[in-house]
Amino acid sequence: MELEILDYRIEQIAWSDRTCLNGKSLTIHLPSLQEQIMDLCHAIRIDYEIARPGESKRIIHVLDTVLPIAKVNGAGPAFPGFDGPAELVGTGQTIRIGNLLVTITGRFPHPESLTPIETPREGILDMTGIGADYCHGSDHFHLILSLTPDPTVSNVAFDQALRSIALRCARFLAQVEKTGGAPERRTITLAPVNNKLPKVVLIYQVQSQVIGARTFYYGEEVSKTLPTFVHPAEFFDGAVVSGNYKIERKIPTSLHCSNPYILQLLERHGQSLNFLGVILSRGYNDSFEQKKKMGLWVARLARNLGAEGAVAFMEGTGNGTVDFMQTVKACEDQGIKTVAVLHESNGPKGYERPLVDHPKEADSMISRGNVSERIYIPPLAAVIGGTEIDLHFKAKHDARLPFLFDPTIFYGSYSKMGGSGFRAVYE
Amino acid sequence: MVKVLHYMNQFFAGIGGEEKAGQEVVFIPGAVGAGRVLDDALEHHNAEYATIACGDNYFHEEETKALAAIHDIVDKFNPDVFLAGPAFNAGRYGLACAKVCSWVRDNRRIPAITAMHEDNPGTREIGRNVFVIQTGDSAAAMQECLKRYARLIEKLLTGEQAAAENFRAEYCLAIPRRFTARSGRPDYVRSVDMLLAKLNGKPYESEIPRFETEQHAIPNLTVSLAEATLALVTEGGLVPKGNPDRLESTRGSKYLKYSILGREDFKRGEFEAMHTGYDTATVDQDPDRIVPLDAMRGLEKVQRFKKLHDYYFVTTGTGAMPSKMADLGEGIADELAGAGVNAVILTAT
Numbered sequence: 001m002e003l004e005i006l007d008y009r010i011e012q013i014a015w016s017d018r019t020c021l022n023g024k025s026l027t028i029h030l031p032s033l034q035e036q037i038m039d040l041c042h043a044i045r046i047d048y049e050i051a052r053p054g055e056s057k058r059i060i061h062v063l064d065t066v067l068p069i070a071k072v073n074g075a076g077p078a079f080p081g082f083d084g085p086a087e088l089v090g091t092g093q094t095i096r097i098g099n100l101l102v103t104i105t106g107r108f109p110h111p112e113s114l115t116p117i118e119t120p121r122e123g124i125l126d127m128t129g130i131g132a133d134y135c136h137g138s139d140h141f142h143l144i145l146s147l148t149p150d151p152t153v154s155n156v157a158f159d160q161a162l163r164s165i166a167l168r169c170a171r172f173l174a175q176v177e178k179t180g181g182a183p184e185r186r187t188i189t190l191a192p193v194n195n196k197l198p199k200v201v202l203i204y205q206v207q208s209q210v211i212g213a214r215t216f217y218y219g220e221e222v223s224k225t226l227p228t229f230v231h232p233a234e235f236f237d238g239a240v241v242s243g244n245y246k247i248e249r250k251i252p253t254s255l256h257c258s259n260p261y262i263l264q265l266l267e268r269h270g271q272s273l274n275f276l277g278v279i280l281s282r283g284y285n286d287s288f289e290q291k292k293k294m295g296l297w298v299a300r301l302a303r304n305l306g307a308e309g310a311v312a313f314m315e316g317t318g319n320g321t322v323d324f325m326q327t328v329k330a331c332e333d334q335g336i337k338t339v340a341v342l343h344e345s346n347g348p349k350g351y352e353r354p355l356v357d358h359p360k361e362a363d364s365m366i367s368r369g370n371v372s373e374r375i376y377i378p379p380l381a382a383v384i385g386g387t388e389i390d391l392h393f394k395a396k397h398d399a400r401l402p403f404l405f406d407p408t409i410f411y412g413s414y415s416k417m418g419g420s421g422f423r424a425v426y427e
Numbered sequence: 428m429v430k431v432l433h434y435m436n437q438f439f440a441g442i443g444g445e446e447k448a449g450q451e452v453v454f455i456p457g458a459v460g461a462g463r464v465l466d467d468a469l470e471h472h473n474a475e476y477a478t479i480a481c482g483d484n485y486f487h488e489e490e491t492k493a494l495a496a497i498h499d500i501v502d503k504f505n506p507d508v509f510l511a512g513p514a515f516n517a518g519r520y521g522l523a524c525a526k527v528c529s530w531v532r533d534n535r536r537i538p539a540i541t542a543m544h545e546d547n548p549g550t551r552e553i554g555r556n557v558f559v560i561q562t563g564d565s566a567a568a569m570q571e572c573l574k575r576y577a578r579l580i581e582k583l584l585t586g587e588q589a590a591a592e593n594f595r596a597e598y599c600l601a602i603p604r605r606f607t608a609r610s611g612r613p614d615y616v617r618s619v620d621m622l623l624a625k626l627n628g629k630p631y632e633s634e635i636p637r638f639e640t641e642q643h644a645i646p647n648l649t650v651s652l653a654e655a656t657l658a659l660v661t662e663g664g665l666v667p668k669g670n671p672d673r674l675e676s677t678r679g680s681k682y683l684k685y686s687i688l689g690r691e692d693f694k695r696g697e698f699e700a701m702h703t704g705y706d707t708a709t710v711d712q713d714p715d716r717i718v719p720l721d722a723m724r725g726l727e728k729v730q731r732f733k734k735l736h737d738y739y740f741v742t743t744g745t746g747a748m749p750s751k752m753a754d755l756g757e758g759i760a761d762e763l764a765g766a767g768v769n770a771v772i773l774t775a776t
Contacts, residue, residue: 260613261618263615273619273626286705308626318746339618345748349553350606351603364631367635421610427604
């Protein structure tokens with residue numbers, strides 16, 4: 001299986017009377033974009049904005065970010081099962097704009113009828129300042145769509161609409177007319193390598209529970225599947241899509257689509273290790289018995305693939321940690337050496353126990369930092385997507401004023417803190 | 428010119444002893460008590476010194492008001508350095524010093540210095556970057572302690588960052604607390620490196636320390652089951668529909684109790700679960716599945732035990748800090764023990 005990525009990068013973005021990518025300058029004709037998504041926007045008002053890396057802008061109520069990707073010459077759809085029929089992806093050519101995101105903000109139309117677990121959490125995306133290292137996408141350009149549904153739209157319909165709109169926009173942007181610049185080309189494949197190199201899998205545990213806290217594979221909820229093998233190339237074609245609005249801990253769709261763990265293991269494939277591929281698993285099973293079995297089945301799959309080692313990370317917090325640790329334990333019990341990556345929750349004063357579950361088998365942990373530490377967050381010049389930050393069910397906060405909060409207020413912070421090289425240490 | 432603001436309790440500020448522990452927050456221009464020694468030591472900096480005094484009881488009983496008043500004073504005086512204590516082994520004073528310094532440091536990002544003995548409970552409330560000078564357990568150590576404040580302030584004022592850190596290593600309490608720092612390399616690189624080390628039999632060090640879970644022995648029943656009063660307790664967030672007492676759906680800050688006197692089971696629609704940690708839909712369908720009232724009433728009728736306690740207790744465990752949950756648990760246990768309850772069915776999610 002082999003996928004070629006045609007990777008464009010931009011240095012400028014602006015509104016214009018035509019949509020095209022000229023060299024590294026992207027211009028967007030708003031009416032053309034609106035026409036593309038018109039059929040998806042029934043009873044939803046959309047405000048459009050642009051943000052660039054380093055700008056003093058704070059985007060609030062962020063729900064998802066999507067990387068612009070599209071298949072070349074109609075070889076199957078990107079985002080299979082959503083923006084087209086579910087066909088196998090991960091082959092042929094995929095075109096993308098690697099440093100641009102379609103960013104969806106908004107609030108659900110009927111929050112009062114959502115259960116606590118279905119209720120989205122606030123996520124702000126700071127393009128500069130102290131928050132930038134905590135926010136997924138702060139180093140990308142953004143086309144921001146702020147969605148305001150009217151009361152006739154149900155929560156379920158809004159959830160579907162925002163995803164459809166985002167994915168359609170992503171395709172539209174990837175497919176823009178291009179002149180005066182060649183993409184960087186790279187091949188995503190797992191070519192046979194020296195058999196003596198250690199065989200390694202990536203264990204990729206997502207949150208999938210209920211509406212508002214779920215992840216899709218080919219448009220299907222991962223909660224309805226068993227742990228499964230996924231080829232790295234499928235991720236680059238949008239096989240995994242986020243429907244998770246637990247905003248600080250979510251793996252955004254754009255991060256599924258261009259995951260630094262997958263990239264890192266591909267880079268070392270044939271050099272220091274033999275990357276066998278990804279095991280997509282699910283946390284937040286309802287009972288301990290189920291969590292344990294999920295771990296056993298991941299270990300079974302890793303063993304059958306011939307893995308000697310695994311890197312494991314997870315999306316989520318406490319509840320999902322138990323599934324995750326059962327997975328680490330089961331792998332180690334099978335002799336598969338496993339390094340597991342997690343955030344710590346040491347409390348605002350730093351003295352709480354770091355993890356809710358930590359079996360002795362998990363003896364090689366990578367830390368992403370203390371997510372419950374307070375940070376002083378100064379305001380930025382402009383606020384996009386609303387006026388008030390929802391401080392996680394506690395209070396509303398004027399988005400133009402400074403505040404003291406922990407990293408859980410930032411969009412995609414758990415992943416981004418790891419990517420920024422943060423870890424917790426004793427003071 | 429440098430402005431120094433010093434927080435003291437009623438005793439060290441010379442207002443009075445225990446009888447004045449209810450003293451509200453008061454701003455005193457100039458140095459008082461031990462502050463005079465520091466003011467003198469900083470004379471060559473042309474220091475403007477001021478004092479905040481607050482009664483130990485007042486701070487603990489009216490913490491929000493006290494912090495708001497301190498906030499106003501800090502805003503008006505606009506200090507360059509904030510001091511509190513020394514608290515030695517005085518528990519209430521130490522807690523106040525820790526909380527005030529942490530609050531000032533977090534919000535104002537100016538140096539905050541306090542001092543206390545290593546056994547002072549205030550050591551559990553020290554925020555990031557607050558200096559906590561180690562002291563003896565009584566005010567007999569005052570002079571030595573004040574010299575250390577002065578030396579540290581000197582280093583901070585002259586911008587000797589490395590010297591201040593050396594001072595911290597030598598004279599400050601080493602309280603084991605974990606905070607975020609930059610490792611210089613992203614998690615996806617470090618994790619693969621660690622895996623290769625592990626696979627190749629090379630040394631590596633786990634980045635997250637492991638703590639054994641504290642084991643709590645389950646006490647034996649002191650009466651026979653037939654003579655026992657049982658209570659229902661849950662962290663599953665079950666509250667009357669509409670959540671009248673506003674239990675948080677995550678990071679519970681309190682526990683609540685609700686009467687079940689005369690109630691045979693929880694009817695759908697009368698109760699609901701406030702909890703972001705599990706799928707509450709099944710509990711909303713049948714609340715007895717998180718607090719098994721129906722089953723307990725059945726067992727009560729056939730006299731498997733004597734009586735079900737008239738209240739059930741509830742909090743929300745998800746996202747909460749273990750230390751907070753330990754506090755809430757103690758409160759629940761005290762109430763139950765006081766009410767003569769012999770055993771508890773505790774349901775968790």
